Amino acid sequence: MTGDGRASEGDEDGVRGARRIPGPRGAADDLDLAAVPLPPLPPLSPPGAGTPGEAVPEQSGADAAAPAGEDTASAASPDERDTRGGPELEPEPAAPDDPAEPEPEPGPDACEPAESEPEPHVCGPTGPEPEAPGTDRTPADGGPAPASGSVPVPAPDPGPAPEPCVSAAPVLPHRDLQALLGAWALSVCSAEETAAVEDHLTRCLPCADEAKRLREAVGLLHSDGALDLDATLRSRVVEGCLGRRPARIPIPGWAAPYDAETARLDALLRDIGDADWDAQVRLRWFEKERRTDRWTTVGGVISHLTAVDGLLSAALGLDDPLGGGAPLDPTERTEASWAAGGSPTRAVREPWRAQSHELIRTASFAGRNVAETSVSYGSFALPLQDALVDRAFECWVHGWDIAEAVAYPYPAPSAAHLHLMIDLAARMLPAALAGRRRAGLAGPARDLVVPGEPGRSLHLEIEGHAGGDWYIALDSPAALGTRETAVAQVALDAVEFCRLVAGHISPAEAAAGQEGDREAISDVLFAAASLSRL
Numbered sequence: 001m002t003g004d005g006r007a008s009e010g011d012e013d014g015v016r017g018a019r020r021i022p023g024p025r026g027a028a029d030d031l032d033l034a035a036v037p038l039p040p041l042p043p044l045s046p047p048g049a050g051t052p053g054e055a056v057p058e059q060s061g062a063d064a065a066a067p068a069g070e071d072t073a074s075a076a077s078p079d080e081r082d083t084r085g086g087p088e089l090e091p092e093p094a095a096p097d098d099p100a101e102p103e104p105e106p107g108p109d110a111c112e113p114a115e116s117e118p119e120p121h122v123c124g125p126t127g128p129e130p131e132a133p134g135t136d137r138t139p140a141d142g143g144p145a146p147a148s149g150s151v152p153v154p155a156p157d158p159g160p161a162p163e164p165c166v167s168a169a170p171v172l173p174h175r176d177l178q179a180l181l182g183a184w185a186l187s188v189c190s191a192e193e194t195a196a197v198e199d200h201l202t203r204c205l206p207c208a209d210e211a212k213r214l215r216e217a218v219g220l221l222h223s224d225g226a227l228d229l230d231a232t233l234r235s236r237v238v239e240g241c242l243g244r245r246p247a248r249i250p251i252p253g254w255a256a257p258y259d260a261e262t263a264r265l266d267a268l269l270r271d272i273g274d275a276d277w278d279a280q281v282r283l284r285w286f287e288k289e290r291r292t293d294r295w296t297t298v299g300g301v302i303s304h305l306t307a308v309d310g311l312l313s314a315a316l317g318l319d320d321p322l323g324g325g326a327p328l329d330p331t332e333r334t335e336a337s338w339a340a341g342g343s344p345t346r347a348v349r350e351p352w353r354a355q356s357h358e359l360i361r362t363a364s365f366a367g368r369n370v371a372e373t374s375v376s377y378g379s380f381a382l383p384l385q386d387a388l389v390d391r392a393f394e395c396w397v398h399g400w401d402i403a404e405a406v407a408y409p410y411p412a413p414s415a416a417h418l419h420l421m422i423d424l425a426a427r428m429l430p431a432a433l434a435g436r437r438r439a440g441l442a443g444p445a446r447d448l449v450v451p452g453e454p455g456r457s458l459h460l461e462i463e464g465h466a467g468g469d470w471y472i473a474l475d476s477p478a479a480l481g482t483r484e485t486a487v488a489q490v491a492l493d494a495v496e497f498c499r500l501v502a503g504h505i506s507p508a509e510a511a512a513g514q515e516g517d518r519e520a521i522s523d524v525l526f527a528a529a530s531l532s533r534l
Contacts, residue, residue: 172200174200174204177200177204180193180196180197181197181210181214182214184211184214232414234263234264235256235414235417249364252363252368252371254371254386254388254420255388257393257413257421258356258359258389258391258392260392260417261399262395264396266353268402268403268410269298269402271408272406276406277344278297278298278299279298279402279406280297280405281297281298281401281405282294282405283301284502284503285534286506286530286532288441289526297343298402299343299344299345301401301402302348303338303341304334304337304398305394305398306352307337308333308334308391308394309321309352309359309391310333311328311330312375312387312388315373315375315384315387316362316373318359318362321351322336327378329377329379330377330533330534331533331534332378363384363388370384371383371385372384372385389420389424390424392420393425393501393502397504412498419467421498422462422466422497422498423470425497426470426472428531429460429528429531430472432527432531433472433477433523433527434477435530436526436527436530437523443519445475446474447475448475448476451476452478452479453480454482454484455475455479455481456474456520457474457482458524459488459489459490460492460524461490461491461492463491464493467494471483471485474487474524486516487516488515488517488524490512490513490521490525492513493511497510500525500529501528501531502532503529507528507529
């Protein structure tokens with residue numbers, strides 16, 4: 001033993017295989033596991049060859065020199081080892097010089113620790129397991145042996161080999177993945193199929209584009225909008241067809257609204273069930289100063305339309321559905337039809353449909369020759385071109401009534417046809433106002449003028465695509481309404497104005513923008529409501 005407590009390197013084998021006395025046990029907080037060096041992996045070498053850091057067997061004579069860079073203070077003499085706080089150990093015989101010969105294993109007694117000897121222990125979630133007493137301190141992987149005074153840290157247990165990372169997506173051919181795009185867009189694929197498709201979409205641009213289009217199409221299936229067709233669809237399809245192949249005998253423009261509205265109502269009647277024909281429908285109109293209504297069925301509404309359309313059939317020389325001698329007033333004709341027909345059912349649809357087709361066909365063949373043919377309504381008369389627009393308006397209004405009764409979506413007519421209906425109502429307002437004045441229901445005339453001359457007027461502004469500007473003569477039906485002679489202005493939405501003319505809302509309920517003479521405004525709004533009838 002030397003004075004500094006170290007032994008020569010040659011004496012290391014003298015205590016090889018002896019039971020070691022463990023060093024002081026450190027607390028868990030004192031041990032820095034991150035600072036503990038891990039032993040390096042051994043490089044591949046031929047059998048029997050030494051590895052860097054492997055303990056070098058004892059050599060004799062002058063050849064027993066220390067390796068380059070190795071601290072000579074790392075080895076201690078056997079005598080000094082015995083005086084480091086533990087019982088004195090008997091040295092074992094030195095190992096033979098041949099490095100290939102294995103060292104003798106310690107006996108069973110040497111592997112059992114003393115009763116008072118504490119086992120080395122390291123705390124911490126990732127700390128290495130303690131080494132069994134009597135185990136050789138030289139690492140099995142050929143790493144350097146720890147210093148005699150340090151805490152023994154064995155090589156960490158590598159544990160089981162990690163399994164290779166395998167994707168959960170099944171490997172499918174391109175054709176199968178392409179066939180799954182529709183199901184993937186509808187979110188009905190299994191988890192494995194979804195993973196496979198989504199993995200494929202990151203690598204296949206054509207399939208990614210197709211998947212995007214399919215997802216957009218699926219979004220349209222969940223639309224919250226109405227499923228009813230656009231009101232302008234039929235008109236656009238007909239115009240497109242006529243643009244490619246013009247009709248030999250075209251439908252006159254003044255007959256087009258009636259053609260479109262009867263077709264829309266016929267589609268509604270085709271869609272509803274037999275039980276819906278007995279649904280209660282509320283018919284509303286305005287009489288003098290108050291609104292009135294009457295309840296009937298879907299079949300009753302169609303019988304009413306058939307009876308009033310018979311006035312146009314009689315004017316064109318066609319058969320009147322009520323026969324000869326029937327009254328001309330629309331209300332009286334309706335009452336006669338209901339009294340003769342009993343409880344109307346789905347059977348009334350076909351006669352009404354055939355009559356409307358015959359009216360359109362006859363008006364188209366006659367053309368301009370019948371446009372001015374007078375159609376009598378009893379208390380008033382209209383030329384055929386205006387009468388067909390009037391019948392289109394009533395067909396839409398009563399179709400709306402039926403749709404409300406059976407919960408069926410029913411939009412307004414196209415803007416072009418709605419404009420014709422509003423124009424007819426605006427042209428009828430001066431005569432309706434004069435009739436109310438004669439009945440004492442409107443204010444007196446203030447400024448009578450010669451027929452055709454500008455007179456006091458009201459500016460009627462209808463908003464929307466179907467709207468426009470009309471100037472209503474206030475004092476005489478034959479006077480000319482102009483911007484310069486306007487004393488008041490009323491602004492209304494197109495559909496709101498039509499509801500007022502149909503008697504579905506009262507003048508007080510009409511959301512109108514008003515400016516100017518209050519009496520003139522009230523007279524015109526009530527005159528518009530008086531245009532309604534059964």
